[in-house]
Amino acid sequence: MHQKEELLLKLQHQNEQLNDYAHLVSHDLKSSIRSLSALLSWVKEDCGEKIGEESVRNLNLMEEKIEKMDQFLEDIINYSEIGATSLKSNNIDLNKKLVKIKDSIHIPKNISVVVKGNLPVLKADARRLRQVLENLISNAINFNNKEVGLVEIAVEETEDLYTFSIQDNGPGIPKEYHEKIFNTFTTLGYQEKATGMGLSIVKRVLDLYGGEIWLESEVTKGSTFYFTIPKK
Amino acid sequence: MRKSLNILLVEDDMIEIMKFNRTISKLAYHHNIIEAKNGEEALNILYKNESLPDLILLDLNMPKINGLEFLSIIRNNDQLKHIPTVILTSSNDHKDVSECHALGISGYLVKPLKFVDYSESIKTVLDYWCFNEFVQA
Numbered sequence: 407m408h409q410k411e412e413l414l415l416k417l418q419h420q421n422e423q424l425n426d427y428a429h430l431v432s433h434d435l436k437s438s439i440r441s442l443s444a445l446l447s448w449v450k451e452d453c454g455e456k457i458g459e460e461s462v463r464n465l466n467l468m469e470e471k472i473e474k475m476d477q478f479l480e481d482i483i484n485y486s487e488i489g490a491t492s493l494k495s496n497n498i499d500l501n502k503k504l505v506k507i508k509d510s511i512h513i514p515k516n517i518s519v520v521v522k523g524n525l526p527v528l529k530a531d532a533r534r535l536r537q538v539l540e541n542l543i544s545n546a547i548n549f550n551n552k553e554v555g556l557v558e559i560a561v562e563e564t565e566d567l568y569t570f571s572i573q574d575n576g577p578g579i580p581k582e583y584h585e586k587i588f589n590t591f592t593t594l595g596y597q598e599k600a601t602g603m604g605l606s607i608v609k610r611v612l613d614l615y616g617g618e619i620w621l622e623s624e625v626t627k628g629s630t631f632y633f634t635i636p637k638k
Numbered sequence: 639m640r641k642s643l644n645i646l647l648v649e650d651d652m653i654e655i656m657k658f659n660r661t662i663s664k665l666a667y668h669h670n671i672i673e674a675k676n677g678e679e680a681l682n683i684l685y686k687n688e689s690l691p692d693l694i695l696l697d698l699n700m701p702k703i704n705g706l707e708f709l710s711i712i713r714n715n716d717q718l719k720h721i722p723t724v725i726l727t728s729s730n731d732h733k734d735v736s737e738c739h740a741l742g743i744s745g746y747l748v749k750p751l752k753f754v755d756y757s758e759s760i761k762t763v764l765d766y767w768c769f770n771e772f773v774q775a
Contacts, residue, residue: 429731433699437728441653444753448660476751483731491732533732 428486432479439479443472474599481603484537485590488610496532500525500561507536511544517555519543525561528568530635534611539570541604542631546574548599567617567636578625588619608633640768643669646691648680648708649726650700654749658695661757662764669764677703681711684718692772693744694723695763698734706734709741720773724763 449457450465504521513519539559546557558573579587579594586592588609591602612619615635623629649655655673662669672691674680677700684690694712698705705725712718724745725738738746745763750756 433729433731437651437654437699440728440749440751440756441651443751444653444657444756447753473751487732 422490425486425490428482432483432486436476436479436483439472439476443469443476446472474601477599478601478603481601481607485603485607485610488534488537488607489614493531493534493614495529497527498530498532498535499527503532503536504539504559507540507543511540511547513547514555516553517547517550517557519547519557520559522558522560526563526568528635528637530615534614535635538608538611538633539572541608542572542633545604546572546576546629546631550574550576552576565637567634569632569634571630571632573628573630575628578627579621579623579629580625581623584621584623640667642667643693643764643767644672644689644691645669645764646672646674646680646683646694648674648677648694648700648705649697650675651697654697657753657756658760661760664757665761665764667764667768676700677705677708677711680708684712690718690721692722692770693767694721695726696723698725698727698729698738706737706741709738709743713741722767722770722772 446465446469450462454462501521501524504525508519511519543557543559547555550557552575556575558571560571560573562569562571583594587594588605590606592606593600593602609619612633612635617634617636619631619633621629621631647655647658649658659671662671672683674683680694680696681703696705696709700708703711705727709723712721712723719742722744723742724747725743726747726749727734728749730748735746747759747763750759
């Protein structure tokens with residue numbers, strides 16, 4: 407018994423160290439990337455005319471790569487933070503919350519994001535729940551390939567849990583990827599800017615709540631992501 | 639009325655200092671900048687200087703005395719605790735944000751990736767402080 411406890415403590419400690427490490431490294435890399443980005447923009451500003459169109463185009467490509475690296479590090483930081491601090495219990499009015507989230511996401515004109523019905527007020531960690539919804543909704547928007555895009559959000563309440571659904575009319579996801587997409591760094595390659603971290607962040611948060619996530623999807627027609635949060 | 643500011647910039651990264659200087663060199667108004675490479679250097683400047691800065695711009699990740707330590711030292715010093723301090727950092731770490739606010743800060747700026755955005759936010763911060771009244775030391 408004693409040995410088991412010791413081992414558990416050791417593992418817990420190692421886990422914390424690993425998270426701290428990811429955090430630290432990401433922050434250091436992030437500041438280097440900031441420097442690179444600034445220097446690049448100065449070269450463009452100061453010598454754009456001298457170096458010619460093609461080189462400016464290459465510098466622009468470098469800038470895009472740097473932006474992606476930055477997003478990537480941001481995601482790693484977010485991922486490593488989950489679980490490092492204990493979950494808070496805030497009262498959340500989902501109707502208001504979703505209006506806020508919609509405001510913070512860039513939604514192209516051809517896509518509408520619709521909240522169906524009146525949503526409940528629930529107790530959860532506001533930041534974490536926001537991460538989950540934000541990631542799922544922005545996926546539904548960013549991967550959408552239809553002329554008229556539609557994203558529908560709904561929540562169903564039963565005695566012991568809330569079931570959220572985020573439905574889109576995007577490209578759909580083939581069955582063989584339904585589990586794999588929740589793994590860290592997995593992308594399906596539809597989108598240049600994807601880091602492969604979004605859904606693993608979502609999964610990690612839901613694991614903390616003892617919630618589940620799954621999807622139904624028809625290729626070319628669209629996908630619906632479902633997740634649950636137990637009422638406890 | 640708009641005034642010219644005395645600013646203490648506490649920042650260890652050479653390129654960050656270049657970014658800041660490039661930004662203010664393009665402003666219409668002139669400000670006096672004193673640079674310190676870390677918390678220790680900044681404290682030495684504050685301790686020996688008779689005229690204190692109007693505003694401190696503070697990085698968090700620094701060698702020797704880091705930003706949080708520096709902040710806690712000046713907030714506990716009767717001569718220095720009134721100086722408005724704005725955090726300039728690349729980290730939006732939740733813990734850092736709440737610790738800084740608990741110690742007392744006048745702003746917490748997460749430096750944007752792109753230089754144009756960075757310049758814009760620095761300009762906005764200085765524009766605001768230009769119109770403030772300061773304690774005369």
